[in-house]
Amino acid sequence: xxxxxxxxxxxxxxxxxxxxxxxxxxxxxxxxxxxxxxxFLPITGPVGxxxxxxxxxxxxxxxxxxEFDNINAASFRIDSxxxxxxxxxxxxxxxxxxxxTNADGTDSLAGFTVASxxxxxxxxFTPTCGPVGxxxxxxxxxxTGATSVTxxxxxxxxxxxxxxxxxxxxxxxxxxxxxxVTNPGGTGSSLTNFTVAAxxxxxxFTPTFGPVGxxxxxxxxxxTGATAVTxxxxxxxxxxxxxxxxxxxxxxxxxxxKVKVTNPAGSxxxxxxxxxxxxHSRSITLSLKKHLVAKGNVSVGDAFTACAASVPVKIQRRVxxxxxxxxxxxxxxxxxxxxxxxxxxxxxRAKAPKVTLNNNADICSGDKSPAxxxxx
Numbered sequence: 001x002x003x004x005x006x007x008x009x010x011x012x013x014x015x016x017x018x019x020x021x022x023x024x025x026x027x028x029x030x031x032x033x034x035x036x037x038x039x040f041l042p043i044t045g046p047v048g049x050x051x052x053x054x055x056x057x058x059x060x061x062x063x064x065x066x067e068f069d070n071i072n073a074a075s076f077r078i079d080s081x082x083x084x085x086x087x088x089x090x091x092x093x094x095x096x097x098x099x100x101t102n103a104d105g106t107d108s109l110a111g112f113t114v115a116s117x118x119x120x121x122x123x124x125f126t127p128t129c130g131p132v133g134x135x136x137x138x139x140x141x142x143x144t145g146a147t148s149v150t151x152x153x154x155x156x157x158x159x160x161x162x163x164x165x166x167x168x169x170x171x172x173x174x175x176x177x178x179x180x181v182t183n184p185g186g187t188g189s190s191l192t193n194f195t196v197a198a199x200x201x202x203x204x205f206t207p208t209f210g211p212v213g214x215x216x217x218x219x220x221x222x223x224t225g226a227t228a229v230t231x232x233x234x235x236x237x238x239x240x241x242x243x244x245x246x247x248x249x250x251x252x253x254x255x256x257x258k259v260k261v262t263n264p265a266g267s268x269x270x271x272x273x274x275x276x277x278x279x280h281s282r283s284i285t286l287s288l289k290k291h292l293v294a295k296g297n298v299s300v301g302d303a304f305t306a307c308a309a310s311v312p313v314k315i316q317r318r319v320x321x322x323x324x325x326x327x328x329x330x331x332x333x334x335x336x337x338x339x340x341x342x343x344x345x346x347x348x349r350a351k352a353p354k355v356t357l358n359n360n361a362d363i364c365s366g367d368k369s370p371a372x373x374x375x376x
Contacts, residue, residue: 033057034105040098042119042186043111047092048074048141049119050180050189051112053084053100061103068112069096077191085178085189088114118142119186125179128192129199129266130170136194138166138179145183151194152177170196197265198222205259209275209360210250216274218246218259225263231274232257250276256361275360280304284313286350286369292343294327296350296369298335307364308335311352315339318347318371347371 037055045051053066059081066073066086076086084100092114099108122140130136138149144163149156151174160167166181176197179190202220210216218229223246229238231254238248246261259270281301288294294315300307308331315327326348329339337350354366 032061032102032104034107035063035100035102036107037098037100037109040109040112044113044115045088045119045186046114046116047088047090048121049088049186050121051086051088051098052187052189053086053098054082055084055100055107056082057102057104058082058084058100063100063102065099065101067099067101068092069094069114070099075191079178085191087191118145118183120146120181120183120188122179122181122188122190125190125194127199127266129195129197131196131198132170132172132174134170136168136170136179138168138181139164140181140188142183142185142188143181146181147184148180148182150180150182151175151196153180170194195265199266200226200261200263200268202259202261202268202270205270205272205274208272209277209356211277211279211363212250212252212254214250216248216250216259218248218261219244220246220261220268222263222265223261226261227264228260228262230260230262231255231276233260250274277356277360277363279363279365280307281365282307282352282367284350284352284367284369286315286348286372288348288372288374291340292374293338293340294348294350295338296336298331298337298352298367300335300364304362304364305333305335306357306362307355309333311335311337311355311364313337313339314351314353315341316349316351317344318349323349343376345374345376347373 035057040051040053058078066076068088071089071092074087074089095113097108097110098112120142125138143166149158149168154171154174156168156171158166158168174196176195177193179194181188200222205216205218224243226240229236229248234251234254236248236251238246240246254276256275259274261268284298285296298308298311311331313329314325316323317326327339327341329337331337349371350369352367355364
């Protein structure tokens with residue numbers, strides 16, 4: 001049975017059921033329908049060119065395949081039930097039909113020609129959101145000679161054009177939708193929308209490093225209404241303090257990477273990485289030898305030896321209720337130390353301070369030894 005006969009059979013059956021339901025006084029259900037193509041533009045373009053296909057039933061059900069002369073489109077987007085944006089795929093040659101398919105059928109329209117014109121392409125744009133008046137940098141190919149740039153079909157002013165970059169200003173009546181660039185060779189369209197709304201920005205965060213559980217203050221703009229904060233793509237808990245500040249907690253599985261804030265308009269990513277540090281717990285011991293020599297050892301709980309070697313150690317004596325430093329030294333590669341100090345009776349302790357290593361990736365915890373008493 002031909003595709004046409006099968007399609008007509010489905011339509012006759014659907015009409016018959018609908019009539020029967022109307023006779024019985026029941027509401028007729030909505031039936032799926034095969035797509036139809038009424039036109040497409042441009043009708044000529046090279047591989048990579050964006051083609052706008054117009055027709056019906058593109059989302060009833062959704063179109064699942066678009067082809068140019070029997071070659072799959074590189075990508076496509078269903079803009080509405082009557083419009084699809086598709087990119088001519090690699091390997092497409094000559095002149096042939098544009099074809100769209102959904103679960104209910106296929107339709108095609110002849111007349112698309114692959115030619116060596118310089119159709120523009122859009123690979124990215126930044127920022128991805130912003131209010132009217134925002135300056136947007138559009139990156140792609142074949143942008144030289146652009147005659148038009150639009151934001152959801154509203155014409156924008158441009159400046160600083162080159163073969164790979166155009167700067168455009170979001171026009172006064174623009175709404176959220178695709179960006180399109182047109183030159184004599186055709187039209188290129190972004191496959192993602194530019195959101196016309198105030199997107200968030202991140203100007204800084206503090207501290208810039210710390211272990212899991214660290215409270216981080218993020219500063220920026222348009223942070224009210226934030227829906228997500230991530231540390232290197234791991235979701236964090238957070239509190240929005242104001243339009244310019246968020247407090248977030250470094251989540252359990254986070255690793256070193258960018259901080260990202262998302263609100264309904266879009267996302268902002270920090271330029272710098274937040275360094276997720278590993279904390280190495282360590283302990284220090286103290287013993288006092290005659291004529292007074294302070295000796296001891298710094299050990300690390302997880303055997304991270306860098307936190308035991310070359311540790312600055314302070315020897316402190318209790319004086320008038322306070323601890324006063326009476327000597328300092330540095331541990332050996334194995335973590336041991338020895339320091340001769342003035343022979344005075346009293347209570348002593350050794351102290352190893354908290355230090356960071358490897359560009360803040362490792363934190364050696366601080367520790368104080370138990371107090372030791374020296375008598376003459």
